[in-house]
Amino acid sequence: MSDQTPPPGPGLWTTVDTLTQWLDTNRPVEGPEGVLLRILKLSEEVGEVSEAVIGATGQNPRKGVTHTWDDVQAELCDVVITALVALRTLTPQAREVFEGHLERVRERSLASVRP
Template identity: 75%
Template sequence: MNGEGTAADAAGAADGLWRSVDDLWTWLEAASPVGGREGLLLRMLKLSEEVGEVAEAVIGAVGQNPRKGVTHTWDDVRAELCDVALTALVALRTLTPDARGTFESHVAGVARRSLGPPASGSDA
């Protein structure tokens, strides 16, 4: 094995990600003490909290606060970034049942604007 995954592996991983997003959204909807518009706004604000935790981890990883010194690792930063990404996907799911389609379409648009159109034709 050469360490490269197949397209089926990637699709399976993506399916698992979006299943987890849906499961977390379902759990949050059932467990949330605040609903309606206020609950929606709080779900969006959760992103700011998570981004703040990334900042705290970066500051801690470089020891920027002389009173505290080094309090975090770059593994902590990576974990906090994952929390931001997951929180954003769950927030997106809160706004649309087709979070996956919305996200994939947006990523394709950003890639087109940034990288140009995909190469036409394939020799394979």
């Protein structure tokens, strides 16, 4: 067994670009409708998070516990990936748009904790 850390894979935005290109190549619906469907995919993914939480907590007595918290984590990751791909579909400057928005949220949210 090796103590070496495996080399990192491609970065986040490289992967988002690659996934977006792959989806663009393989999408059955083009144009504005295709863009809208890609954005609507977020609703599906969020629903899968809900299903996993319900399954992890056993809230459906007929089904019992059907998921783990690892499943919830994976589904949340799918939401993030889907959102980033949707953003990249809308703009080639997805990284800049996201990082600018994240900074505004950080400033707004943490303004009350500053001395």
